[in-house]
């Protein structure tokens with residue numbers, strides 16, 4: 001097809017690619033979710049239904065891009081990591097980021113009312129960034145950073161809202177009480193004043209949510225293959241295809257055990 005005289009404008013486009021042989025990590029984060037959460041009357045400090053919407057959107061992203069082998073989410077954020085070998089969109093940053101964040105936002109909107117049982121009062125938006133980590137150490141440290149953040153925020157917020165809702169304190173009083181305190185103090189406060197053993201709280205709140213990729217035999221393809229072999233035992237068949245599925249977990253990922261158990265190939 002003949003090119004128009006306008007086509008030269010394409011030369012202004014910049015192409016920014018992720019370095020090869022690196023783990024591509026995308027993190028999305030809700031825009032203005034402090035307000036969004038208040039508007040939808042999310043429970044404080046944690047709303048299980050709101051977290052389930054995030055998890056459903058993350059699962060939809062993983063299922064669309066099976067090269068994601070781990071996703072981690074907490075509060076209004078989610079991180080996804082692609083295998084080092086991924087060639088998705090020739091590793092073009094803009095294309096990867098924009099596709100993932102738009103799929104996540106659409107899925108969040110699509111599932112919101114069904115999961116929470118509440119009307120959606122504002123169109124949600126998410127920002128996104130992409131960072132390439134060169135090795136397993138930096139990748140593990142990245143996810144450890146996000147899970148530690150989940151723990152620190154959750155311990156603080158659990159104390160903060162207990163002091164206000166059950167302890168009758170004002171926001172300012174609760175803030176002053178918790179200022180510069182260590183975890184031991186917060187654990188003790190929850191136990192002595194509110195009878196709460198922090199380590200017994202639902203792990204989804206303490207550890208966040210993880211989607212771990214697992215490979216299972218594709219049942220549909222397996223059944224077709226068996227049927228074919230029954231009809232024609234000498235038929236030439238290829239091995240049944242494996243299918244990527246994602247298992248939701250709420251476990252510690254800071255320990256090396258998690259990585260060795262779920263992703264032994266990263267240690268080969």
Ligand code: GTP
Nearest residue numbers: 030031032033034037042043044045046047075076
């Ligand atoms: P930007 O990301 O900079 O746009 O600001 P933000 O308002 O989204 O704040 P940020 O991402 O730092 O933090 C997320 C906010 O979402 C928290 O401060 C909470 O106010 C809110 N949030 C997330 N999950 C929950 C929840 O389960 N319950 C409630 N009540 N609020 C939540």
Ligand code: MG
Nearest residue numbers: 029030031033
């Ligand atoms: Mg946010």
